[in-house]
Amino acid sequence: MNTKIHCIILFLFFGYSVHAQDTLWHHKKCAVVLTYDDALDVDIDNAAPALDSLGLKATFYLSNYTGTLDTRTAQWRAIAAKGHELGNHTYYHPCIGKRPGREFVKADNDLNNYTVQQIDQEIHMMNSLLKAIDGKHSRTFAYPCGDTKISDSFYLDPIKKEFTGARGVRPEMLRIQDVKLYDIGCYGINGESGDQLVSLVQKAMDSHTLVVFLFHGVGGGHSLNVSLQAHSQLLHFLKQHEKEIWIAPMTEVAEYIQRYQSSSK
Structure with a gap:
């Protein structure tokens, strides 16, 4: 084959591959999902206002063991009305107990003492409560403590x-074809700097993958915490690069992945 023609073919093939990867995530380089667990007061007081100030949308995974679904229902309804997802994190947040760091798990909320039917009923109950708050049918789930x-x-x-x-x-970053829709990986954040958070996004941009952040405390409110400054630095980076990064609630990203994976079979 003529060398010049061979080079053109290689350029077209690899150029198309790179371009295709660049646009798989809603015509952007990568996808970022910001998630906040446990229905904490700081979600309402710190995280949601910071997101809204920049027009960014996120997913809040709610349980009621903190009590804010009872005491701050109106604020959660307002958060949903602004385009954020209220995700299901069960009602009582049951986890497998008697493990290091699981001293907070009481016998009544120990997953070892549940049946599958019991946990599924609890999840159903939480779905009904969330629908009463936001009126929505589509949402995602987050496994408490990651126990599946x-x-x-x-x-x-x-x-x-x-x-x-x-x-x-x-913790993982996967291309769209490799994401496991019912066990989506994430990066649990605890004490990282703003630069470290931004570097995760930059890695996802370079690899054309999905990166999910898991926050608990934002400026306090939980033993797993990120500072307000680091959180703000991440959000401002996302806003500055939103032409290259798709930032959306988990349910929107999951629906997009499902459509892509179904069409690729």
Whole structure:
């Protein structure tokens, strides 16, 4: 083959591949999902206002063991009305107890003491409560503590069609074709600097992948915490690069991934 023609073919092939990867995420280089767990007061007081000031949308995974669904229902309804997702994190936040760092797990909320039917009923109950708050049908789930099983059974399996996807806690960045919709990985944040948070996004941009952030405390409110300054630096970076980065709630991203993966089969 003529060398010049061979080079043109290689350029067209690899150039197309790079361009295709650049546009897979809603015609942008990568996708970023910001998630906030446990329905904390700081979600309402710190995180949501910071997001709204920049027009960014996120997912708040709500449980009621903190009590804010009872005491601050109107604020959660307002957060949903501004385009944020209220995700299901169960009502009582059950986790597997008797593990290091799990001293907070009481016997009544120990997943070892649940049946699959019990946890699924609790998840149903939480869906009903969330719908009463935001009026929406589409939402995602987040496994409390990242625990996905009761004994050897994946407890979400019987009802997973009620959700567009589910977030786990495994740190990973995957291309759109490789994302596991009912165990979406994420990066749990605890004490990282703004530069470290931004570097995760830059890595996703370079690799054309999905990066999910898991926040608990934002400027306090939880033992797992990120400073207001670091959180703000991340949000401002996302805003400055939103032409290259798709930032959306988890349910929108999960629906997009599902459509892409279905069309690629």
